[in-house]
Amino acid sequence: MSVQQQAEEALRRARQDLPVAAQLLHTVADLLSDYQxxxxxxxxxxxxxxxxxxxxxxxxxxxxxxxxxxxxxxAALPDEANLPVGITGGELALHLRKAAGSLT
Structure with missing residues:
Protein backbone atom coordinates (compact mmCIF):
# COMPACT_ATOMS: atom_id res chain seq x y z
CA MET A 1 0.00 0.00 0.00
CA SER A 2 1.41 3.39 -0.99
CA VAL A 3 1.82 6.30 1.40
CA GLN A 4 -1.05 8.12 -0.28
CA GLN A 5 -3.33 5.09 0.03
CA GLN A 6 -2.40 4.76 3.71
CA ALA A 7 -3.20 8.43 4.29
CA GLU A 8 -6.55 8.14 2.49
CA GLU A 9 -7.46 5.06 4.51
CA ALA A 10 -6.55 6.80 7.77
CA LEU A 11 -8.69 9.79 6.78
CA ARG A 12 -11.61 7.53 5.85
CA ARG A 13 -11.43 5.74 9.21
CA ALA A 14 -11.20 9.02 11.13
CA ARG A 15 -14.28 10.35 9.38
CA GLN A 16 -16.30 7.24 10.21
CA ASP A 17 -16.39 8.39 13.83
CA LEU A 18 -17.88 11.78 12.93
CA PRO A 19 -21.61 12.53 12.97
CA VAL A 20 -23.30 11.67 9.68
CA ALA A 21 -23.95 15.36 8.93
CA ALA A 22 -20.24 16.13 9.31
CA GLN A 23 -19.35 13.19 7.07
CA LEU A 24 -21.71 14.62 4.45
CA LEU A 25 -20.14 18.09 4.59
CA HIS A 26 -16.62 16.67 4.39
CA THR A 27 -17.58 14.62 1.35
CA VAL A 28 -19.14 17.66 -0.36
CA ALA A 29 -15.96 19.62 0.43
CA ASP A 30 -13.83 16.83 -1.03
CA LEU A 31 -15.84 16.84 -4.24
CA LEU A 32 -15.69 20.63 -4.59
CA SER A 33 -11.96 20.76 -3.95
CA ASP A 34 -11.23 17.81 -6.26
CA TYR A 35 -13.11 19.20 -9.26
CA GLN A 36 -11.67 22.48 -10.56
CA ALA A 75 -28.25 24.30 9.03
CA ALA A 76 -24.47 24.34 9.54
CA LEU A 77 -23.73 25.77 6.11
CA PRO A 78 -22.16 29.21 6.10
CA ASP A 79 -24.55 32.08 5.43
CA GLU A 80 -24.32 33.22 1.81
CA ALA A 81 -24.03 36.82 2.97
CA ASN A 82 -20.79 35.93 4.78
CA LEU A 83 -19.15 34.39 1.73
CA PRO A 84 -17.20 36.51 -0.74
CA VAL A 85 -18.64 36.98 -4.21
CA GLY A 86 -16.93 34.67 -6.67
CA ILE A 87 -15.70 32.24 -4.01
CA THR A 88 -13.94 29.28 -5.59
CA GLY A 89 -14.83 25.65 -5.02
CA GLY A 90 -11.61 25.17 -3.05
CA GLU A 91 -12.35 28.14 -0.81
CA LEU A 92 -15.92 26.98 -0.26
CA ALA A 93 -14.58 23.54 0.64
CA LEU A 94 -12.61 25.14 3.48
CA HIS A 95 -15.78 26.80 4.80
CA LEU A 96 -17.65 23.47 4.59
CA ARG A 97 -14.93 21.66 6.50
CA LYS A 98 -15.10 24.34 9.20
CA ALA A 99 -18.89 23.91 9.34
CA ALA A 100 -18.42 20.14 9.62
CA GLY A 101 -16.13 20.72 12.58
CA SER A 102 -18.91 22.56 14.37
CA LEU A 103 -21.08 19.44 14.19
CA THR A 104 -18.81 17.17 16.21
Whole structure:
Protein backbone atom coordinates (compact mmCIF):
# COMPACT_ATOMS: atom_id res chain seq x y z
CA MET A 1 0.00 0.00 0.00
CA SER A 2 1.41 3.39 -0.99
CA VAL A 3 1.82 6.30 1.40
CA GLN A 4 -1.05 8.12 -0.28
CA GLN A 5 -3.33 5.09 0.03
CA GLN A 6 -2.40 4.76 3.71
CA ALA A 7 -3.20 8.43 4.29
CA GLU A 8 -6.55 8.14 2.49
CA GLU A 9 -7.46 5.06 4.51
CA ALA A 10 -6.55 6.80 7.77
CA LEU A 11 -8.69 9.79 6.78
CA ARG A 12 -11.61 7.53 5.85
CA ARG A 13 -11.43 5.74 9.21
CA ALA A 14 -11.20 9.02 11.13
CA ARG A 15 -14.28 10.35 9.38
CA GLN A 16 -16.30 7.24 10.21
CA ASP A 17 -16.39 8.39 13.83
CA LEU A 18 -17.88 11.78 12.93
CA PRO A 19 -21.61 12.53 12.97
CA VAL A 20 -23.30 11.67 9.68
CA ALA A 21 -23.95 15.36 8.93
CA ALA A 22 -20.24 16.13 9.31
CA GLN A 23 -19.35 13.19 7.07
CA LEU A 24 -21.71 14.62 4.45
CA LEU A 25 -20.14 18.09 4.59
CA HIS A 26 -16.62 16.67 4.39
CA THR A 27 -17.58 14.62 1.35
CA VAL A 28 -19.14 17.66 -0.36
CA ALA A 29 -15.96 19.62 0.43
CA ASP A 30 -13.83 16.83 -1.03
CA LEU A 31 -15.84 16.84 -4.24
CA LEU A 32 -15.69 20.63 -4.59
CA SER A 33 -11.96 20.76 -3.95
CA ASP A 34 -11.23 17.81 -6.26
CA TYR A 35 -13.11 19.20 -9.26
CA GLN A 36 -11.67 22.48 -10.56
CA UNK A 37 -11.09 24.04 -7.14
CA UNK A 38 -9.87 27.28 -8.69
CA UNK A 39 -13.17 27.92 -10.50
CA UNK A 40 -15.91 30.03 -8.89
CA UNK A 41 -18.45 27.89 -7.07
CA UNK A 42 -21.94 27.92 -8.54
CA UNK A 43 -25.24 26.45 -7.50
CA UNK A 44 -25.04 23.70 -10.12
CA UNK A 45 -21.65 22.44 -8.91
CA UNK A 46 -22.72 22.67 -5.27
CA UNK A 47 -25.98 20.85 -5.99
CA UNK A 48 -24.18 18.10 -7.88
CA UNK A 49 -21.66 17.73 -5.04
CA UNK A 50 -24.46 17.44 -2.47
CA UNK A 51 -26.29 14.90 -4.63
CA UNK A 52 -23.20 12.73 -5.09
CA UNK A 53 -22.19 13.05 -1.43
CA UNK A 54 -25.72 12.29 -0.31
CA UNK A 55 -25.82 9.12 -2.38
CA UNK A 56 -22.40 8.07 -1.10
CA UNK A 57 -22.74 8.96 2.58
CA UNK A 58 -26.46 8.95 3.34
CA UNK A 59 -27.49 6.01 1.19
CA UNK A 60 -26.43 3.50 3.82
CA UNK A 61 -28.66 4.91 6.57
CA UNK A 62 -32.40 4.67 7.29
CA UNK A 63 -34.61 7.50 6.09
CA UNK A 64 -34.94 9.18 9.51
CA UNK A 65 -31.16 9.31 9.92
CA UNK A 66 -30.70 10.65 6.38
CA UNK A 67 -33.25 13.42 6.90
CA UNK A 68 -31.83 14.43 10.28
CA UNK A 69 -28.25 14.46 8.97
CA UNK A 70 -29.21 16.51 5.92
CA UNK A 71 -31.12 19.01 8.07
CA UNK A 72 -28.10 19.38 10.41
CA UNK A 73 -25.68 19.72 7.50
CA UNK A 74 -27.78 22.38 5.77
CA ALA A 75 -28.25 24.30 9.03
CA ALA A 76 -24.47 24.34 9.54
CA LEU A 77 -23.73 25.77 6.11
CA PRO A 78 -22.16 29.21 6.10
CA ASP A 79 -24.55 32.08 5.43
CA GLU A 80 -24.32 33.22 1.81
CA ALA A 81 -24.03 36.82 2.97
CA ASN A 82 -20.79 35.93 4.78
CA LEU A 83 -19.15 34.39 1.73
CA PRO A 84 -17.20 36.51 -0.74
CA VAL A 85 -18.64 36.98 -4.21
CA GLY A 86 -16.93 34.67 -6.67
CA ILE A 87 -15.70 32.24 -4.01
CA THR A 88 -13.94 29.28 -5.59
CA GLY A 89 -14.83 25.65 -5.02
CA GLY A 90 -11.61 25.17 -3.05
CA GLU A 91 -12.35 28.14 -0.81
CA LEU A 92 -15.92 26.98 -0.26
CA ALA A 93 -14.58 23.54 0.64
CA LEU A 94 -12.61 25.14 3.48
CA HIS A 95 -15.78 26.80 4.80
CA LEU A 96 -17.65 23.47 4.59
CA ARG A 97 -14.93 21.66 6.50
CA LYS A 98 -15.10 24.34 9.20
CA ALA A 99 -18.89 23.91 9.34
CA ALA A 100 -18.42 20.14 9.62
CA GLY A 101 -16.13 20.72 12.58
CA SER A 102 -18.91 22.56 14.37
CA LEU A 103 -21.08 19.44 14.19
CA THR A 104 -18.81 17.17 16.21
Missing amino acids: PEQPANTTAIGMAFTAAGADVLGQYPRAVREHALDRAL
